[in-house]
Amino acid sequence: xxxxxxTLTDGGAVIHPRWVRxxxxxxxxxxxxxxxxxxxxxxxxxxxxxxxxxxxALGNWLAGALLWHFAAMWVLxxxxxxxxxxxxxxxxFRRKLFPIRPIEVIADLKAALTFKLAHDDLSRYNAVQKxxxxxxxxxxxxxxxxxxxxxxxxxxxxxxxxxxGYDAARYVHFFAMVAIVAFLVVHxxxxxxxxxxxxxxxxxx
Ligand code: HEM
Ligand code: HEM
Numbered sequence: 510x511x512x513x514x515x516t517l518t519d520g521g522a523v524i525h526p527r528w529v530r531x532x533x534x535x536x537x538x539x540x541x542x543x544x545x546x547x548x549x550x551x552x553x554x555x556x557x558x559x560x561x562x563x564x565x566a567l568g569n570w571l572a573g574a575l576l577w578h579f580a581a582m583w584v585l586x587x588x589x590x591x592x593x594x595x596x597x598x599x600x601x602f603r604r605k606l607f608p609i610r611p612i613e614v615i616a617d618l619k620a621a622l623t624f625k626l627a628h629d630d631l632s633r634y635n636a637v638q639k640x641x642x643x644x645x646x647x648x649x650x651x652x653x654x655x656x657x658x659x660x661x662x663x664x665x666x667x668x669x670x671x672x673x674g675y676d677a678a679r680y681v682h683f684f685a686m687v688a689i690v691a692f693l694v695v696h697x698x699x700x701x702x703x704x705x706x707x708x709x710x711x712x713x714x
Pocket of ligand 1: 657686
């Protein structure tokens with residue numbers, strides 16, 4: 510597919526094809542609902558010594574939160590399958606996210622932390638972006654699989670067993686959420702620091 514290099518009549522090249530942008534924003538919305546409702550579910554029976562503030566948890570109480578969680582789940586999973594399938598068959602993942610070389614990750618991380626990382630070519634990801642985007646896609650797969658394990662531990666018992674049982678799957682689910690939230694904080698801050706990257710993810714260029 511050459512959609513990403515199509516030149517538009519006004520001269521700007523498409524950085525992110527429409528399907529990436531549509532999937533990205535549907536995913537962003539679904540993930541926010543999953544996080545908010547997940548925190549409310551957590552509060553009903555906390556795994557640790559703290560609860561999430563009510564103001565930032567979604568669904569008011571356990572049953573409400575579960576309804577949100579299981580509704581947005583379908584959006585998240587269907588959209589995720591579309592994105593990952595297209596990412597593979599169009600070659601986008603191979604082109605944009607690979608290879609990830611540790612030595613480049615270290616060099617780009619150093620450059621990023623000293624504000625020396627160039628952003629002039631938005632159509633190419635630096636090694637840190639490649640690592641983070643690949644990582645969050647994997648975290649997404651883990652959170653869906655662990656979610657299925659704690660949602661239907663009888664029907665998906667092989668899957669639940671793979672995680673080491675129901676209780677372990679619950680911890681895996683929780684820490685995958687922590688990883689996604691940590692990614693999101695960095696990701697959103699960087700998008701605001703480099704606003705033209707945000708523009709490209711909205712209008713394509
Ligand atoms: C197919 C996708 C998913 C399914 C089927 C699913 C299912 C579930 C279920 C059944 C619970 C209740 C666990 C319990 O009773 O303790 C739960 C809790 C939770 N979920 Fe999900 N989930 C999914 C995706 C996500 C995503 C994408 C996030 C956030 C990014 C998330 C965050 C949470 C959190 C924070 C909790 C509370 C953790 C706990 O105390 O166990 N979930 N999920
Ligand atoms: C809600 C606020 C969000 C904002 C403002 C945002 C913004 C952006 C921007 C500006 C880009 C392009 C950046 C670049 O050129 O590197 C991007 C790409 C990306 N974002 Fe987000 N994002 C958000 C949420 C999320 C969430 C929740 C996830 C996943 C859990 C996510 C995963 C990704 C991935 C994987 C890419 C690369 C996509 C590709 O090239 O195929 N984003 N995001």
